[in-house]
Amino acid sequence: MSIQRIVDRILVGVILLALWQLTSLWIGFYWVSSPLQVAQRMVAWLSDGTLFTESGYTIGSALIGFTLGAVPGAVIPFLLRRRPVLAAILDPYLVAGYATPKLALTPLLIVWFGIGIWSKVALVASISFFLIFFNTQAGVRGISPQLIRMAEILGARETKVARLVVWPAALPYILAGVRVSLPFSISGTAIAEMLSANHGLGYLIQASAVSFDPTGSFTAIITLTAILTIVNILVNRSERRIFNWRPAAAAFGRPKGALG
Amino acid sequence: MTPATSEPQTPLLAVRGLGKQFEARDGRKSESWVLRDLSMAVVDGEFVTLVGPSGAGKSTLLNMIAQVDTPSAGEIMLRGQTLATGEHNKLNPGWNRQIGYVTQDDNLLPWRTLIDNVLFPFEVYGGVDAAAREKAEALMNAVGLTGFEHYHPHELSGGMRKRAALIRTLVYDPPVILMDEPFGAVDAQTRLQLQNDLLSLWRLGRKTIVFVTHDIGEAIALGDRVLVLSRAPAKIIGEHPIKIPRPRKIEDVFSLPEFPTLYATIRAQVG
Numbered sequence: 001m002s003i004q005r006i007v008d009r010i011l012v013g014v015i016l017l018a019l020w021q022l023t024s025l026w027i028g029f030y031w032v033s034s035p036l037q038v039a040q041r042m043v044a045w046l047s048d049g050t051l052f053t054e055s056g057y058t059i060g061s062a063l064i065g066f067t068l069g070a071v072p073g074a075v076i077p078f079l080l081r082r083r084p085v086l087a088a089i090l091d092p093y094l095v096a097g098y099a100t101p102k103l104a105l106t107p108l109l110i111v112w113f114g115i116g117i118w119s120k121v122a123l124v125a126s127i128s129f130f131l132i133f134f135n136t137q138a139g140v141r142g143i144s145p146q147l148i149r150m151a152e153i154l155g156a157r158e159t160k161v162a163r164l165v166v167w168p169a170a171l172p173y174i175l176a177g178v179r180v181s182l183p184f185s186i187s188g189t190a191i192a193e194m195l196s197a198n199h200g201l202g203y204l205i206q207a208s209a210v211s212f213d214p215t216g217s218f219t220a221i222i223t224l225t226a227i228l229t230i231v232n233i234l235v236n237r238s239e240r241r242i243f244n245w246r247p248a249a250a251a252f253g254r255p256k257g258a259l260g
Numbered sequence: 261m262t263p264a265t266s267e268p269q270t271p272l273l274a275v276r277g278l279g280k281q282f283e284a285r286d287g288r289k290s291e292s293w294v295l296r297d298l299s300m301a302v303v304d305g306e307f308v309t310l311v312g313p314s315g316a317g318k319s320t321l322l323n324m325i326a327q328v329d330t331p332s333a334g335e336i337m338l339r340g341q342t343l344a345t346g347e348h349n350k351l352n353p354g355w356n357r358q359i360g361y362v363t364q365d366d367n368l369l370p371w372r373t374l375i376d377n378v379l380f381p382f383e384v385y386g387g388v389d390a391a392a393r394e395k396a397e398a399l400m401n402a403v404g405l406t407g408f409e410h411y412h413p414h415e416l417s418g419g420m421r422k423r424a425a426l427i428r429t430l431v432y433d434p435p436v437i438l439m440d441e442p443f444g445a446v447d448a449q450t451r452l453q454l455q456n457d458l459l460s461l462w463r464l465g466r467k468t469i470v471f472v473t474h475d476i477g478e479a480i481a482l483g484d485r486v487l488v489l490s491r492a493p494a495k496i497i498g499e500h501p502i503k504i505p506r507p508r509k510i511e512d513v514f515s516l517p518e519f520p521t522l523y524a525t526i527r528a529q530v531g
Contacts, residue, residue, distance in 0.1 A: 146363070147369065152353035153361050154357070154432070155357040155384055156384035164384060165369065245412045246370070246414070
């Protein structure tokens with residue numbers, strides 16, 4: 001990236017922050033807070049540990065829920081691969097489960113699991129299960145039957161076919177599911193925390209807002225944004241590392257071999 | 261003609277009265293036979309080439325021998341033991357590594373490097389040991405792939421991928437190897453190179469090979485015997501022993517005095 005580009009980008013950021021500061025002078029800190037106040041609050045909440053504790057609740061619930069949903073979501077399509085009848089029977093229920101707006105379940109989940117982390121865990125598990133399941137299933141179903149046939153002719157039995165052919169072929173799809181559902185798990189947790197909780201970044205946003213403290217809400221929102229950005233970067237990095245075997249995206253037609 | 265049933269040696273691979281019928285479906289004629297009453301036999305160490313018009317069911321025949329497709333009639337035998345019949349429908353692809361199959365597509369696993377693709381047959385069955393590695397390296401060297409061990413398939417040319425697919429089958433030594441137009445989609449120069457590679461590899465190992473092609477020149481140049489398939493429903497309508505001495509060089513075969521007559525005879529039969 002050229003230096004000019006970096007300078008331009010910083011300039012846009014500064015202008016946006018200046019506009020925010022001006023707006024708050026104009027309309028009042030009471031409503032929109034201001035960059036300076038948010039920065040002060042950020043320092044205060046970082047030094048007293050508030051942000052670490054509350055982020056810990058949000059990230060913790062999200063990760064537990066994600067794992068509980070993603071693992072079966074990635075495994076079940078493999079089990080269903082050789083059981084087309086069972087897969088066909090379950091299909092409409094899975095599609096319905098996918099279509100259900102999971103956030104709408106939050107009030108019920110809070111009734112069932114309480115306002116602590118477990119209602120958030122349950123919500124996130126239900127979100128990530130279906131996202132990962134359908135992605136993995138697309139990968140498992142999309143695999144070339146010729147590759148499987150080739151492995152069988154070479155003497156591969158069912159478990160070897162699953163481990164050495166189907167799994168690596170489905171992995172890009174599974175990771176595509178992770179890329180969507182992992183950030184969604186975190187934001188989903190935060191939304192559930194806004195509805196009812198006594199911890200977490202979502203709770204902090206909500207609690208600050210209702211006590212007329214927009215500075216607190218903005219501080220928590222910015223923290224949440226930072227966490228999601230980092231998660232996105234990490235997921236993209238690991239994806240690139242895992243798929244170093246793939247041709248760099250070919251712009252036109254079939255990728256031509258380097259020695260082609 | 262029903263060739264080779266009276267072969268003096270017990271055939272390694274025998275096909276008797278084989279038939280394949282596809283069920284009627286929308287837009288298709290009712291229950292047409294692609295292949296009917298097809299019989300052939302291949303002795304140990306023989307290189308048999310099969311030519312026929314396109315759509316003659318050549319691939320279907322190989323698929324049934326390789327046990328990835330079920331016959332509707334007849335039987336397939338290996339060393340006198342029945343592998344498949346019209347009634348018996350349980351498939352056992354490759355028949356416990358007795359039958360190798362080199363297909364038109366290279367079917368290399370794109371996430372594996374070349375050497376890992378060549379070692380794949382050991383990884384799925386038995387395990388990769390020092391002997392396996394040594395064998396894989398020797399074969400890669402024989403076809404000029406040394407130095408490309410750690411490349412992924414997409415980084416290599418079509419001809420290199422074909423070679424890799426070929427030695428992936430040779431490396432685990434199946435007694436019978438089926439080849440379905442393995443050098444189809446490459447340019448003429450590469451094709452000639454691949455054909456010569458195949459001949460030199462075959463001279464070392466003397467595998468039993470059933471090689472399907474629609475290229476009559478290729479069939480003559482490679483084979484000990486050329487079998488001609490008819491249009492669907494396919495059966496063997498011609499058998500031509502090729503008396504050209506080995507070792508052969510493909511480009512020399514084409515300039516032999518007997519080549520044009522042989523070519524013309526087979527060409528007339530293929531129709």
